[in-house]
Amino acid sequence: MKNILEQFEQMAERFKDKTLFAEVEKSITTSEFKKRCQQLGTEIAKLGLFNQPVMVIDNRDIKTLISMFAVVYSGNHYVLLDGSSPIERLNKICAIIEPKLMLCQEKTLGTANELIKDRQCKILQIENCFNEIDLSLLNNIRQRSVSTDCVYILFTSGSTGVPKGTVITHANLLSYLPWFINCFNIDENTIFASQTPFYFSASVSDLFSSLFTGATFNIIPKSYFSFPIQLVRFLNERQVNTIYWVPSALCLVANIDLFKYEKPKFLKKVMFIGEVMPNKQLNYWRNALPDVEFANLFGPTETVDVCTYYKVNRPFRDDETLPIGVACDNAETFIIDQNGKEVTSQNTIGELYVRAPYVASGYYKNDEQTKKAFVQNPLQNNYPEIVYRTGDLVMLNRFGEYEYCGRVDFQIKHKGYRIELGEIERVAGAIENINSVVAIFDKEADKIVLIYTGKIKKEEFYSTLTTKLPNYMLPEILIKTANLPINANGKIDRKLLTNSYKQLI
Amino acid sequence: MEKLLNILNKIKPNIDFSKEQNLIEGGILTSFDIIRLVAELNSEFDIEITPLYILPENFKSAETILKLIEKLQEED
Numbered sequence: 001m002k003n004i005l006e007q008f009e010q011m012a013e014r015f016k017d018k019t020l021f022a023e024v025e026k027s028i029t030t031s032e033f034k035k036r037c038q039q040l041g042t043e044i045a046k047l048g049l050f051n052q053p054v055m056v057i058d059n060r061d062i063k064t065l066i067s068m069f070a071v072v073y074s075g076n077h078y079v080l081l082d083g084s085s086p087i088e089r090l091n092k093i094c095a096i097i098e099p100k101l102m103l104c105q106e107k108t109l110g111t112a113n114e115l116i117k118d119r120q121c122k123i124l125q126i127e128n129c130f131n132e133i134d135l136s137l138l139n140n141i142r143q144r145s146v147s148t149d150c151v152y153i154l155f156t157s158g159s160t161g162v163p164k165g166t167v168i169t170h171a172n173l174l175s176y177l178p179w180f181i182n183c184f185n186i187d188e189n190t191i192f193a194s195q196t197p198f199y200f201s202a203s204v205s206d207l208f209s210s211l212f213t214g215a216t217f218n219i220i221p222k223s224y225f226s227f228p229i230q231l232v233r234f235l236n237e238r239q240v241n242t243i244y245w246v247p248s249a250l251c252l253v254a255n256i257d258l259f260k261y262e263k264p265k266f267l268k269k270v271m272f273i274g275e276v277m278p279n280k281q282l283n284y285w286r287n288a289l290p291d292v293e294f295a296n297l298f299g300p301t302e303t304v305d306v307c308t309y310y311k312v313n314r315p316f317r318d319d320e321t322l323p324i325g326v327a328c329d330n331a332e333t334f335i336i337d338q339n340g341k342e343v344t345s346q347n348t349i350g351e352l353y354v355r356a357p358y359v360a361s362g363y364y365k366n367d368e369q370t371k372k373a374f375v376q377n378p379l380q381n382n383y384p385e386i387v388y389r390t391g392d393l394v395m396l397n398r399f400g401e402y403e404y405c406g407r408v409d410f411q412i413k414h415k416g417y418r419i420e421l422g423e424i425e426r427v428a429g430a431i432e433n434i435n436s437v438v439a440i441f442d443k444e445a446d447k448i449v450l451i452y453t454g455k456i457k458k459e460e461f462y463s464t465l466t467t468k469l470p471n472y473m474l475p476e477i478l479i480k481t482a483n484l485p486i487n488a489n490g491k492i493d494r495k496l497l498t499n500s501y502k503q504l505i
Numbered sequence: 506m507e508k509l510l511n512i513l514n515k516i517k518p519n520i521d522f523s524k525e526q527n528l529i530e531g532g533i534l535t536s537f538d539i540i541r542l543v544a545e546l547n548s549e550f551d552i553e554i555t556p557l558y559i560l561p562e563n564f565k566s567a568e569t570i571l572k573l574i575e576k577l578q579e580e581d
Contacts, residue, residue, distance in 0.1 A: 084535075222535070222536045223529070223535075223536050223561075224536075225536045225537075225540075226534075226535070226536035226537075226538070226539030226540060226559070226564075227539070227559055227560055227561055228556050228559065229556050229557060229559065229560065230560075252540060256555070256556050256559075257555075257556075258556050261555070261556050261557055262556075453544065482541070482544045482545045482548050482549075483540075483541040483544050483545065486537045
């Protein structure tokens with residue numbers, strides 16, 4: 001198989017009338033979805049573009065999904081733009097892509113028009129594009145396509161402030177998805193409720209596994225996370241049995257003690273990725289839903305979605321670290337220390353490397369960053385083999401599982417010690433009555449700053465910290481606040497805090 | 506009311522919350538704003554807004570939010 005659409009079409013033959021995607025008020029069957037994608041795909045193909053990036057403005061709905069896969073039908077690759085992102089960031093992405101075509105809906109036409117100002121870019125408003133399917137045109141395109149063609153470019157916020165676009169191919173997805181589908185027994189009986197935005201790599205596993213297996217993919221509106229009771233009711237109404245969310249969404253449920261009021265009745269599997277899942281909040285879920293399987297997934301956009309995973313199989317105290325587990329099938333991971341040597345002993349920190357057929361091709365029009373992260377396998381020099389440097393620090397625990405120790409970029413030198421800010425957060429976050437905590441480093445002032453939310457006084461918190469952290473890791477500045485700022489991906493905005501924490505004092 | 510308006514403006518500046526009647530459907534308060542707002546209200550007014558009260562109809566306008574605060578303060 002060379003193209004993800006072949007996998008989708010095989011599934012579509014078996015489950016023609018099954019609901020594939022559902023919003024709150026609308027849903028679409030597999031065959032209807034295929035038809036829509038082919039109709040819109042025909043219109044795009046008629047423009048004569050092949051293997052070109054096509055921008056899609058994300059409106060988190062079925063129309064957005066149709067747009068994405070219509071682009072793939074047309075032999076091109078989609079680039080999602082978050083319609084609610086600041087126009088400045090979207091412009092940065094457009095400047096890198098220099099798109100020739102942008103797909104929008106009636107609702108997002110205004111954003112689209114603003115973005116293509118001063119660019120040679122055509123807009124298609126998709127509502128006008130559902131006409132006749134030209135099957136011979138689409139078949140020709142399929143003939144021409146190869147499995148190393150790009151399916152999508154997904155932008156992550158580069159630490160330099162310039163977004164990086166990861167190029168993911170058909171071959172990447174076709175080699176990655178079997179792991180996810182087999183590992184979690186995803187099939188036509190799986191009912192997902194999707195939380196993560198489509199422009200975030202964590203949406204790839206549940207979305208594409210639905211396309212491949214016929215699972216039903218429910219789109220949870222963002223607003224349900226502000227009104228969590230609606231969220232549980234939605235899960236029960238749709239009989240959702242599998243969720244794949246970011247930890248902050250799971251923590252929200254735990255922190256407000258939502259299950260005291262209403263519990264999900266059909267849930268069987270809970271997976272999470274994107275941040276460290278604190279055991280305190282996970283224990284809340286485990287206690288409330290003892291029959292549910294939990295899995296901690298770990299991985300960057302550059303390995304499609306996940307590269308290591310841990311199925312939670314033993315009890316953890318609130319202050320213990322949840323491992324990120326072992327490599328996924330068809331991937332190998334290893335640790336390289338500062339001297340470029342492989343680490344095989346336990347409890348020694350080094351950078352995690354991944355080799356797998358689903359390591360991305362690189363970053364779009366960014367040779368410099370590509371060369372830094374996609375490198376020759378340091379363990380063999382006999383033939384060319386590109387592996388991915390994750391920039392994540394990990395170590396092996398006594399069970400032979402990886403534990404996450406923070407980002408290479410969050411490793412600081414302070415008072416002569418090498419310190420992982422992530423370690424401070426882990427210890428501090430496990431203290432009773434702490435809801436969330438973030439550690440940052442003010443380089444200029446040479447001070448560790450700890451910012452937290454929770455029902456605990458600063459003095460008490462600090463004195464507890466002194467019993468749990470070595471002196472050199474203790475924060476010099478402790479700030480209590482009602483809220484921590486969140487970035488576009490729903491993660492705590494460290495950059496903003498580092499630049500502006502003084503305003504919170 | 507003034508205290509509430511100040512909190513609202515801290516979360517979203519440049520909006521006249523005394524006039525807006527459609528904070529949720531109008532997209533003025535997004536999901537993360539609501540969670541931030543609830544945390545602020547809980548600590549500033551010393552109340553506990555449980556999930557059962559975190560509903561769209563209670564967060565439509567400054568007025569409805571104030572009603573909720575007063576109700577929870579009375580219950581206390």
